[in-house]
Amino acid sequence: MESKCLKFFGQQKKPLLFVGIFVFLVNFLLLAENYSSYLSxxxxxxxxxxxxxxxxxxxxxxxxxxxxxxxxxxxxxxxxxxxxxxxxxxxxxxxxxxxxxxxxxxxxxxxxxxxxxxxxxxxxxxxxxxxxxxxxxxxxxxxxxxxxxxxxxxxxxxxxxxxxxxxxxxxxPYGHAFRKSKKALQQKFPLKDFAKEKSKMTYGVISNCVDDAGRFSYVKSLRKYTPIDLYGRCGNLSCPRDGSCDAILKPYRFGIAFENSNCKSYTSEKFWKALQRESIPLVNWVPEQIPPDAPPKSYINVREFEMEALAKHLKNIAENDTEYNSYFEWKKMYDARDGFFxxxxxxxxxxxxxxxxxxxxxxxxxxxxxxxxxxxxxxxxxxxxxxxxx
Known part of the structure; x- marks a missing residue:
């Protein structure tokens, strides 16, 4: 058997060599073609x-x-x-x-x-x-x-x-916040009671359970201290990828808007959609990641808390309608929307x-x-x- 294998590979040596040389030449020509105009x-x-x-x-x-x-x-x-x-x-x-x-x-x-x-x-x-x-x-x-x-x-x-x-x-960016027009600012409308519409605590939608930021691991630990309904492949609940998902998530007071990576300027639609659902986003941002147009006091950054302290903080906000509604004061001055295109x-x-x-x-x-x-x-x-x- 060993001699047959050696004989087989000996017969294949030249064709394999020619294939290797061909692959090398193709890659070399591609590189040369694309770099040549920049060498000078x-x-x-x-x-x-x-x-x-x-x-x-x-x-x-x-x-x-x-x-x-x-x-x-x-x-x-x-x-x-x-x-x-x-x-x-x-x-x-x-x-x-x-x-x-x-x-x-x-x-x-x-x-x-x-x-x-x-x-x-x-x-x-x-x-x-x-x-x-x-x-x-x-x-x-x-x-x-x-x-x-x-x-x-x-x-x-x-x-x-x-x-x-x-x-x-x-x-x-994946979304924007922008100041309302002068005409809109002149129209004095009282803010509604956002807490009145909320009957559930916190939702999370995570489908990548092994991302760079470790979102799923953090949420699993946080659930020991505060109730979290988890949707997506990492959870036990499902939320359709259409408009009906917004209706399912809207009754929650807080929305987990963790990014899968903590990179420069990277804030995805998760944050902006939570604002549109009128839930308070929980974010995991590093300083280089914070969007410059994020409305003031519109989110809670979990990096500013120990986990058990965060759970107590969320409980205090959820039980105090005045404090909960203060996270939507920004809506008097700003509008927000998501949409990459x-x-x-x-x-x-x-x-x-x-x-x-x-x-x-x-x-x-x-x-x-x-x-x-x-x-x-x-x-x-x-x-x-x-x-x-x-």
């Missing part, structure tokens, strides 16, 4: 750590700008209709959107979704001088799994970044803005500049081990 670049002095600015921008004045969605969105989600809807919803600037790759010659912006930059889906061969290549990202570093993107995309291939981070070219209107506005300088971003160094851990194969196992022993 002299980086300007008026630049920051990740973004490099240039004096001349090839701006084309057009009444309507065209956005080409080059990649998919989380591989199979149709995002063309969502982008088109956002651009047509009271957006003061005119932009069209397409996924037709033959429109590359006329596109003003080419949009790439980070987690769909697979090495076999290479960038366009054509690039007009006025074209802006935009990197779009909605996931924090612990969930930015590797797609082989560095094999096909140079670190300097993109001009703009478009994400939830506050240091993006186009800042697109609304900010495509910002992208459209930027395309019409001639004053934005020509620039390129080292997207790999920009992504790595964060306060949280990054995705690795070992991190997947580490999370599962932590969850097992929690």
């Amino acid at each position: 670049i002299v980086l300007p002095k008026n630049s920051n750590q990740h973004v490099y600015y240039f004096g001349q921008r090839h701006f084309v004045n057009k009444s309507e700008k065209q956005i080409l969605l080059w990649t998919r969105y989380f591989y199979d989600v149709d995002w063309e209709s969502n982008v088109r809807r956002a651009l047509s919803a009271s957006c003061p600037h005119r932009c069209s959107v397409t996924t037709d790759k033959t429109a590359i010659t006329g596109a003003d912006a080419v949009l790439f979704h980070l987690l769909d930059l697979y090495f076999w889906e290479t960038p366009p061969k054509y690039r007009a001088p006025h074209q802006v290549w935009v990197l779009h990202n909605a996931e924090p570093p612990p969930h930015q799994y590797y797609t082989g993107r560095t094999l096909a995309y140079s670190p300097f291939v993109f001009n703009w970044t478009f994400s939830y981070r506050q240091d993006s070219t186009i800042v697109a 609304f900010d495509f209107c910002k992208l459209c506005k930027a395309l019409h803005n001639e004053s934005i300088p020509a620039q390129m971003v080292n997207f790999e160094s920009w992504l790595s500049d964060d306060v949280c851990d990054h995705w690795t194969i070992s991190s997947i196992f580490t999370r599962r081990i932590k969850n097992y022993f929690a």
